[in-house]
Amino acid sequence: MPTSQRDKVLIVDDDPAVRSLLREQVLDAGRFEVFEAQDGPEGLTHIKANPPDLIVLDLVMPGLSGTDFLVALNAQGYSGPIIVATKRGNEAMAIDAFRLGATDYLTKPLREAEVLRAIEHGLSEVRLRRERRDLMDQLQQSNKQLERRVKELTTLSSIGKSVTTVFDLQQLFTQVLEAAIFMTEADHATLLLHDEQSNQLILRTGKNLTLVMQERLGEAISDDIA
Secondary structure, rough: OOOOOEOOOOOOOOHHHHHHHHHHHHHHOOOOOOOOEEOOHHHHHHHHHHHEEEEEEEEOOOOOOOHHHHHHHHHHHHOEEEEEEEOOHHHHHHHHHHHHHOOEEEEEOHHHHHHHHHHHHHHHHHHHHHHHHHHHHHHHHHHHHHHHHHHHHHHHHHHHHHHHHOOOOOHHHHHHHHHHHHHHHHOOOEEEEEEEOOOOEEEEEEEEOOOOHHHHOOOOEEEOOO
């Protein structure tokens, strides 16, 4: 994983002491980007605006419970790891949470090492998917560059053959201009030929020229580009 990319972790818990413990004692700011929500509705709003890589969710909260939160997450299509937390003795709630998409659970009071271990385990698959996605993007980009390079070489080869086989200068110029536009992805192209007698560059022809440039065909050109 690139060092510049931190994993995004959202803590949804109504207890500020728990949120503080996770933010300050467990989740190193250099490795994690931490977001907090004090209740379910705030957490759902945050997820919709900025989906996290992993969620740490308290199952017992006033208002929108953790179970209801999981149902809402399913409706939103969230697919990242979800670690639920509940007091010891409430394991039955954790089992229900697993049915709704939770991937791991912790018992309160939370222990720092256990929490970090669960978070790292949950993020391992996320990081693998991210690496695979980055590799696929790089591969696709390399393939595009290779395909373009092959087309460029094919175009250059075609021009080389034209120089020796095409006797119609206008046809040759057209092929050269079309190749120049293709290889540079330009909107238009001009062909300037050096006149030995006047030692000037003459606008011989062009491709996709503006009306102003079309009127200057056959004239000497002395602008900065020329």
